[in-house]
Amino acid sequence: MRKQLSLLLLTLAALPAWANLSVFATVPEWAALAKEIGGDKVTVYSATTAFQDPHRIEAKPSLLAQARRAQLVVAAGADLEIGWLPLVVRDSGNSTIQPGSPGYFEAANYVNRLDVPAVLDRAHGDVHAAGNPHTHLNPHNVMLVGAALATRMAELDAANGPAYQAGFKAFAGKWQTAMARWEKAAAPLRGVPVLVHHSSFVYLTNWLAMKEVGALEPKPGIEPSSGHLTGLLAKQQATPAKMVLRAAYNQDGPSQWIAGKAGIPAVLLPYTVGGTAEAKDLFGLFDDTLQRLLKALP
Numbered sequence: 001m002r003k004q005l006s007l008l009l010l011t012l013a014a015l016p017a018w019a020n021l022s023v024f025a026t027v028p029e030w031a032a033l034a035k036e037i038g039g040d041k042v043t044v045y046s047a048t049t050a051f052q053d054p055h056r057i058e059a060k061p062s063l064l065a066q067a068r069r070a071q072l073v074v075a076a077g078a079d080l081e082i083g084w085l086p087l088v089v090r091d092s093g094n095s096t097i098q099p100g101s102p103g104y105f106e107a108a109n110y111v112n113r114l115d116v117p118a119v120l121d122r123a124h125g126d127v128h129a130a131g132n133p134h135t136h137l138n139p140h141n142v143m144l145v146g147a148a149l150a151t152r153m154a155e156l157d158a159a160n161g162p163a164y165q166a167g168f169k170a171f172a173g174k175w176q177t178a179m180a181r182w183e184k185a186a187a188p189l190r191g192v193p194v195l196v197h198h199s200s201f202v203y204l205t206n207w208l209a210m211k212e213v214g215a216l217e218p219k220p221g222i223e224p225s226s227g228h229l230t231g232l233l234a235k236q237q238a239t240p241a242k243m244v245l246r247a248a249y250n251q252d253g254p255s256q257w258i259a260g261k262a263g264i265p266a267v268l269l270p271y272t273v274g275g276t277a278e279a280k281d282l283f284g285l286f287d288d289t290l291q292r293l294l295k296a297l298p
Contacts, residue, residue, distance in 0.1 A: 021157045024070035024097070026081050027054050028273040029136040030107055030145070032282050034074055037150050037167040041160045045070070047088075050248045050275035054080055055221065059087040067092035070103070072156055074149065077106025078113060078133035102155055108133055110148040111141040114202050136272070137204035139179050139286060143172060174283070182286055189293055193239065195232065197224070197246035197255055200271055204289070213239045216246075216254045224254040236262050243296045247271035265296040 023044045025031035031046035038044070045066045048054050054076065057063075067073070067088050075081055089097055089104070096103040113131030135141045150168035154161030190209040194201075197216045205212050214235060218228040243265045246255045252266070259266035269289050270279035278288035 020160055021072060021153060022070050023072045023074055024067050025074045026085060027076050027136075029142075029282065029285070030074045030076065030149075032273045033142065033146055033149060034072075034153070036171045036282065037146060037164055038153060038160075039163070039167050041157070041163050041167075042153070050270060050272045050279070053249050055083060057081070057084040059084045059091070063088050064092050067097060068094050070094065070097055072153065073097040073104050075104075075106045076133050076135070077108035078130040078135070080108075080133035102152065105149060105152050107141075107145045107149075108135055110144050111135045111138075114206060115199065132199060132202050134200050135203055137201060137289075138207040139175065139182065140207070141203065142282065143175060146171060146175075178283055178286065182290055185294070186290055188297060189290075192243075192297070193241045195241040195244040195255075195258065197244070197250040200247050200250075201245055201269070204269075208293075213241050216244070216258065223251075229254060229258055233258060233261050240264075242298060243267050243293075245269055248275035267292055267296045269293075 021038060021042045023031070023034045023038070023042050024047065025034055025044060026047050028046050028048065028050055031044050034042060035044045047063055047066070048057055063084075070092075073085075073089065075085055086099075089099070094103075095101070098104060108130060113133075113135065116131035117129065135145070146168055150164045153164045157164070186208050191211060193211045193213045194205065195214045195216065196205075196212055199215060199217075199220050202212065204210075214232050216224040216229065216232065218225060241262070241264060244255045244259050244262075245267050246252065247269060248271050252268070255266040268276070269292055270276040270285055273279055273281060273285050275285070276288050278291075279285040
């Protein structure tokens with residue numbers, strides 16, 4: 001019996017290490033960050049892709065199944081997923097990932113949020129009470145969220161805690177080098193006025209010191225109307241934008257229309273990991289975003 005037990009222990013020791021932490025990320029950017037930190041110690045599932053509007057997702061049974069087996073939910077927060085994530089988490093029956101538990105993590109809680117409304121009024125459109133949730137488009141925010149996420153992962157999976165801290169440290173070193181390179185390359189973008197389809201890019205334009213002079217949506221979450229677009233075009237005389245920006249999941253018709261009428265470039269930005277062929281990871285996301293913006297300069 002002892003020989004059999006010893007043989008079993010030796011066999012188990014020889015097996016490859018399996019992922020110890022199952023992560024359910026709501027959006028691709030935070031899925032990518034969890035993978036950067038966790039490496040082969042985690043399995044990461046992204047509930048959405050770059051070609052889906054993260055505000056409007058259906059709580060399908062496939063999402064419930066993934067949430068049911070998760071040990072950690074990583075959400076953007078600030079009500080980005082308010083229309084679907086609470087339902088998925090609740091109906092998963094998984095007590096580990098309920099709000100308020102260590103298995104529930106919101107990225108927006110660890111950054112300085114922009115566009116926090118002084119007065120909450122749904123007549124103003126899809127306004128987020130906790131501020132703009134698209135926090136990942138400032139790379140400094142990615143660092144802040146990464147540090148907090150590594151700590152949370154280590155808390156949930158103490159056996160691999162040193163690996164998560166080492167993973168974040170390696171990522172942070174490369175990320176700081178990349179940020180210095182991006183900020184140097186982005187100097188020509190300072191002060192450039194732009195139109196945006198949706199308020200997806202406020203952290204990006206704030207980081208780069210670009211100037212948003214209008215949005216194609218008359219109110220956040222309300223699709224562009226011909227009357228609103230015509231009004232924006234008229235404003236080009238007084239406050240001319242140099243380009244119009246849209247995310248991979250936005251329809252291209254409105255930006256193409258106003259770009260054609262105003263004689264400015266319509267720029268598709270990946271917005272998140274996977275939004276373009278070049279944005280394969282977080283580094284590619286910012287590399288490609290900057291290249292596309294710089295290429296569009298007059």
